[in-house]
Amino acid sequence: MAPPRPYISFFILFFLTLSLHLAEAASNFGPSDCKPRCSYRCSATSHKKPCMFFCQKCCAKCLCVPPGTYGNKQVCPCYNNWKTQQGGPKCP
Numbered sequence: 314m315a316p317p318r319p320y321i322s323f324f325i326l327f328f329l330t331l332s333l334h335l336a337e338a339a340s341n342f343g344p345s346d347c348k349p350r351c352s353y354r355c356s357a358t359s360h361k362k363p364c365m366f367f368c369q370k371c372c373a374k375c376l377c378v379p380p381g382t383y384g385n386k387q388v389c390p391c392y393n394n395w396k397t398q399q400g401g402p403k404c405p
Contacts, residue, residue: 347372371404
């Protein structure tokens, strides 16, 4: 049995609203947001000082820090695609 049409319209409207909100949140990200987000990003590593250095450098360039303490780099393409001369990831 197919869901009633009002539910389909509601879900479409809900996802459009959510995507607009996420786009607005991403556009309001500024350099002052880097330090707290990098602090959380680097909170699980034993190499905090280099992690913070490179995270803040990447954040200043990309204006984005992936969520969580590891992975999720697909959320920030610039952060994910910035590589070292050897081809390794530049951003933690």
